[in-house]
Amino acid sequence: MSPHTPLHWQAVPSPAHTPLDGQYVRLEPLDPARHGDDLWQALQGPDSDPALWDYLPYGPFAERTAFDTWLAANAASADPLFFAVLDLSSQRAVGLLSFLRITPGDGCIEIGHIAFGRAMQRSPASTEAFYLLARLALGTLGYRRLEWKCNALNARSMRAAERLGFSYEGLFRQHMVVKGHNRDSAWFSILDSEWPSCDAAFRRWLAADNFDAEGRQKQRLEALRK
Template sequence: MVDLNAYSQPVGEPVPGWTPRPAPARVALDGLYCRLEPLDPERHADELYAAYASAPDGRNWTYLPDEPFESADAYRRWATAAARSADPLHYTVIDRATGRAVGTLSLMRHDPENGVVEVGYVVFSPLLQRTPISTEAQYLLMTYAFDQLGYRRYEWKCDALNAPSRKAAERLGFTFEGVFRQALVYKGRNRDTAWYAIVDGEWPLVRAAFRAWLAPENFHEDGKQKRSLHELREALRETGSEPAAG
């Protein structure tokens, strides 16, 4: 049913007891495969530059506002400025197996008043791409936003032409909401922006699927997954209970 006001006009559902949420903070978040730490150029910049430099070419930077960094010093200068930023707030992804920094991602466009935040500026090196680390890093930030900060909406936006980013959003459980045409100009070219989001009512199912997927028993000895995130979400929708990994 649609709520009506005193004038018989349709209005949004009440949000009882809502208060502004805390802004994201410089916290560390621990998982099975990785740890997220606030970006610290003194501890992370050299390892991050080396991780990014291991890529065979610069294709991972095509849809980012920056180009590949030409030297460790150039990256350190960028990281020093980024570490001072409160929004975007950058986190470093640490591989727990090696203790090394292998990528970054951020919480940005903070809107504590309405409980909305966006994950963005995701720069994952070849050392974590297509590994459980890349998935768990996203899960840890979502858990922080929804379960610790109490946010209602978690956004993902990307260039509408960025097919890998759009595929990743759908794999992780985001819902496509449309394309904002001519939303930005970057690197001297137009960007139509594809919008995706997870809202708090969807989060319990998405979270349960993440937990089942990340469980060690969901992986074969060669590291390949037994069940995909999509498969686990669909199983959860059908059964209404947390799906088994095996």
């Protein structure tokens, strides 16, 4: 497309801070009073992932007071816009994530600030949490671009982005200083034109018949996009 070709673009709405229901999880507006105890246990408890905070700009939290202060600030924020992830089988909050850099005029939005308890990692619940936000942004609201950014040293996040259907766009060298260390940021995106095939793959992967009796996937998400 020529840079001089009119786009006829109209701004889209900002995402509403309302619950999103899936088959494995429910995303709820972050509420420290409702979700705080569960999140403290999932993210800081004895069975939590010790590597969880390695590439996040905050945490870990040695004391509950500091954790609650962090949760309260997140809950009050409109951008980032935080959601708690409620596991429907246990009815407990097991993680959180957010929209951020919300730019309705350009149709650009990002998913980030991801903190999932160990029980969510590498599970249908984590995939569905991302899917619910992606579907809202690219499907329901009509955003043109969904972004994912991470520290280029964060191999888990890099793999997750590619598995979820994000395309690698490049490296922003010396992009940030986080916890006293340099961060080179890897940038990924899904465009609106790519969403229909991604959406179909997510729905097929999350279907009950894609898992055996032990909960193991039969087809990989990446394979379903081909």
